[in-house]
Every structure is written in structure tokens, then in C-alpha cells.
Amino acid sequence: MEYPEVREVDPAVADALVGEVDRQRETLSMIASENHVSKAVLEAQGSALTNKYAEGYPGARYYAGCEFADDVEELAVERAKELWGAEHVNVQPHSGTQANMAVYLAMLDPGDRILSLELNHGGHLSHGHPANFTGQLYDVEQYRVDEETGYIDYDALAEQAEAFEPDVIVSGYSAYPREVEWERIQDVADSVGAYHLADIAHITGLVAAGVHDSPVGVADFVTGSTHKTIRAGRGGIVMTGEEHADDVDAAVFPGGQGGPLMHNIAGKAVGFGEALEPEFEAYAEQVVANAEALAESFADDGLEVVSGGTDTHLVLVDLRESHPDVSGGDAEDALADANVVLNANTVPGETRSPFDPSGIRAGTPGLTTRGFEEDDLREVGDLIHRVVDADGDEAVVADVRDRVAELTDAHPLYE
């Protein structure tokens, strides 16, 4: 990937683009929300559809010349319906946050009540954090995981819902390693007359492949991102039943967005098409098997794995017991030096600052795309442990960096 056209007009940007491809090739990309899309998705995203205004929906646009935009959006919608089994799908949200915004805008008035998981316990900014519009427009209370087990405390959630009487309960998380029991949350929502929004941003691909239970057809609204465990390029999606379809569509456009990013919708169409192939199910199964192998490796090395393991694509490690002097930020920095890219993360019962929390979060979607399997992940777990344990020892970091180079060479990307 040389970007010759960009280089011709803008060498500085070309340098950054090529640099980013090389960075992705040469590092272990273990940020749980990231992945590597196919070259076909990249090509679709770089298409001339970026030039096209297509406000509205297929067959009912506010602009002329939308026939190909219509084709692409219809393909994306039909494939999404097949992947997730949804009655109604809107593929226009620019991001997962925009998808959530559409649901809130469709169903809530300012001041209405949201009950969602605390950010420190694995929730997301767009679920009611004070720094996000959701925390500013709505009345938010938050539930938590059980700090002992790391699992959602469903009984406490039920009690809290009864006392708070929310208008919407949000499930679906950013740093929760366990399978979510959608029906239990739906029962709570039903019992207090709240809507249930299941935000499957992280696990869209796992749900599509059937390796994680699906909230589609259970929760009133399901939102997701299209660039995490599903490799369809950056963007968001909303799924709902026919009864809320018009409200959701109106909330996406004109409610919260203008012209859809048709080039990204083309990427979604291609990525969803790829996910409908049988190989995608094997991919998703491997993602989870790899995360399990990583969690086992960490535990064998004496690291504390939150909830004792994982059912998903991510592993959350609480460093406080094993490495009281190493913050998540220290670990993130040292690992980045060794070309292992993951992020510091808060853990249940967080005692440090959210800017330098006590844990690290590691995901397997990206490595699995490159063909890493369980044995590789066990080794990667050991490498991560060595760096965390090294207390800044440059020789250890350099040694790990050399081994990472061998691993990335053996699993090429974007050839």
C-alpha cells in the first residue's frame, strides 16, 4: 500500500498513511475495539461515493443521482438483516455513539432517565457519562458489576431499576469479558416499563457468527459499531423492530445527522458480505478461543484476570495484586515500546485515576485476522507478562520487541 496519488500531491500525508500501514504490520494490535478490515473494504471506503449526497433513504432521497447510493445502502441493509436477523436496520450512523444517540433521540425527552453500567465497570461514554451529551441531557444512574466476581450483578440491577424507574436500561459494554444475559435485563426492563437498548458495539461480529447470544429480537433496540469484531469499516448501525423503525430512521436523519457517509456504507456492505461467508463463523470462534488462551496464559503467569476468564474477544487484567507498583498506563507504555499495542483500562473497584487506571485490556480480533491461533496467544500472554514484570528493564523490552517482529513477520498483513 503505497498511496502513489497521495504521494504525488501531498508527501507529508502519504508518509503518515504509509507509516500507519507499517505500524499496523509491525505491531501486535491488541486494542479490543480494533481490527483489520480487508483490502476490499478499504477500497470501497476509498470510492467515489464519498462525493455523493444521499440525504434520506433508498428510494426516497433529497437529491438526484442516488441510484448507486441506493444500491449500496440496500445491499448493506439486506446483508445486515441476514447477519443479525433484525426486522429493521439503519446503516447510516457515522459511529456507534451516533447509533446510540439516534435511539435516545427517538425514544427519550431531555430529563428522562437512563440506567446504564458505570464507565469504570465496563460501560461506555455514550451511556450517560457526564462528559458526554447523554450525561448532560438525561438523568443518569449507573449499575455495577459485582466487584468480587466481575460479573454483572443482575439482582442489584433489578433492585436499582425498581427504585430509579428508568425510561431506558442500557446493556452492552466496552470492557466486559463475559456473556451478557440479555433476557434477564429485558425482564428487568419489562418489569419497570423501560425500553432496553443493547449496545453490542464490541461484539457485533461475535453475535453475527452466533458465538455470543444475540439480543436481536429480545431488546427493543440493538446498536453496534461496524469496525470492531465485524470487519466492515468505521461506523455504526441500529437494529429494531418494525414498530420503532420510523422513529429510529427519523432520529438518524434528519434528527442527528445530515448526509450519510455513502463510501463508509459501501464498506459496511462489503464487510457484511464477507461476514456472511462461512469462514467468518470460524474466525469468530477463533477470536474467542484465542482470548481464552490469552486469559489462561495470564492466569498461569500470576496475573489477575477480571472475572477469572473470558467468554468474548477481550481479557481484562487487574494489576493491583500482582504488580502494585505498575499502573495500567505504565504497562501500556512499556508494551508499546515492545510493539504490543493495547490500552490501560479501569477495573471493577478502580482505586486509581481513570487517566492512569489499574488494569489493561487486551483483545484478540486483530491478531485473529492475521491468523494467530491459541498457541500464539499463549506466547503473546507470556510476552505481555514479561514486559509488565520487567519494571522498565530495557533489555527485556528489546528482547520482546525482537520476538514480536518474528511473530508479525510470520503473520503478514495487507500483502
Ligand SMILES: *Cc1c(COP(=O)(O)O)cnc(C)c1O
Ligand atoms: C466502541 C463503543 C461504541 C461506539 O463507539 P464509536 O467510537 O462512537 O464508534 C459504543 N458503545 C460501546 C459499548 C462501545 O464499546
